[in-house]
Amino acid sequence: MGLKRVVDYNVRVRVKSDGSGVETDGVKMSINPFDEIALEEALRIRERGEAREVVVVSIGPVDAQQQLRTGLAMGADRAILVETNAAIDPLTGARVLLELVNREKPDLVILGKQAIDNDNAQTGQMLAALWQRPQATFASRLVLNGATATVTREVDSGLESLEIDLPAVVTVDLRLNEPRYVKLPDIMKAKKKPLDQIPLASLGITMGPTSAVTVFEPPQQRQKGTMLSDVAGLVSAMKDKGLL
């Protein structure tokens, strides 16, 4: 399962004044929250005896070791860091994951439905396409039945159930589970668990032409409006605006 190092979800992200990116100096970094839910699900599957091993994978800078160690402390058995300082677009990320999938031969790949930095929501679906295997995105319930899995997906019209053959890619939504807290002794134990570092260049992934992000700008802000004292005031304000 994949873990991405992202700006912590509690941080109020600000665009740099020169438009080159967002402020990350001294900003708290964490595991992408959706990936934490994905890991929790993988651990529960293993704890039910339906999986033998949980491997956490990240693609990113050396500092992403911190997030992988947190994943190991939560209970993953081992970790792989594909090391690169480059910004990785979703298609390249999917190709890297495919290479690891070919090496590790997992029965299930669980990923967050999106990372909260770029909000792309692409990598899982792309991995499934390249791997030519099923995908079940936005999962709120996952049941394994041997060679297949039943996945409940949160879709715009309600809840959809799919049956997929394994191996497959599942991307998870918020209501799948509530991730466990890491306990201090587990952090100590995690230091002894294996963490392989593989330089991205050594995987021999061909990178196609990728999209370039050229400008960052802050969004338009809404202004604070008028506070009204009662319903009559609200109704007349709405009428003045042609809303009633």
Place this chain on the structure above:
Amino acid sequence: MTRVLVIAEHDGKRLNASAAKCVGCASGFSGAEIHVAVFADDGAAVASEAAGLANVSRVIQVDNPANSHPIAAVLAPQIAFLASSYTHVLGPSTTFGKDLMPRVAALLNVSQVSDIMLVLGSHAFKRPVYAGNAIVTVEAPAGQPVVGTVRMASYRAVENTGNAPIERPSIDVELPQHTRFISLQAGKSDRPDLQTASRVVSGGRALGSSENFAIIYKLADALGAAVGASRAAVDAGYVPNEMQVGQTGKIIAPELYIAVGISGAIQHLTGIKDAGTIVAINKDADAPIFEIADFGLVGDLFKLVPELEQAVKS
């Protein structure tokens, strides 16, 4: 020559309103020829609706029993087959498009431009990142097909003034059997669709229970509005997941949005900041929702909401 293929979302009977917004986005490419593809078991009714959309010059109807439910792994190879005649393939940034389009992009060997909010040129776009806290300009590689999803809150639906011919090409690709539809539990409602409604009333955790949500439904019905909810209200089980408004739920842009008992977490505000007018009713005068609301009312929602409902009715 820019040739855009829009992948239509539908429920087998009716075209989803997202298709007209995707055509709206596609109309932003200068001189584009716009086609709409309908994949269904029997797509005749949906295709004829799509043919009526302004700016559309052709509808591609692909009927196949395998297309009776929108399974990404089944649709993607068919779309990739059609894509060779197009410079752009667009789908809506709804759960349908978010699930499907990256799979199409990977088959075409390109990354996707997610959540397009503005077309700057044939390969240049603006899109939000960091939950809308920053807007980036993205340039997709020149000479490559562009696969994108269209942010619904950024576009208006095109009018129904078109009359495009409908074509039924045969698509000869092998479709996988490894993914099978079991069921869809859809909320039944006579109210307007949340994603496209011009008026929305949403309730938050302060409602306190599923039963108490009745006052939200009553106000919505008096206004002819759709009903939404905050993530906290969905998590608490007051209402089903499809009613969630916010970054991880539905991102909407109604003309009128009334937030009741919603404090205004960033992730909720991200979902509504393109609304025309925002009205907030909350007992906490310091709630962040008031920072972006056009009209605010502080007080007990169980008293104020029925009062507002009566005032709207009279």
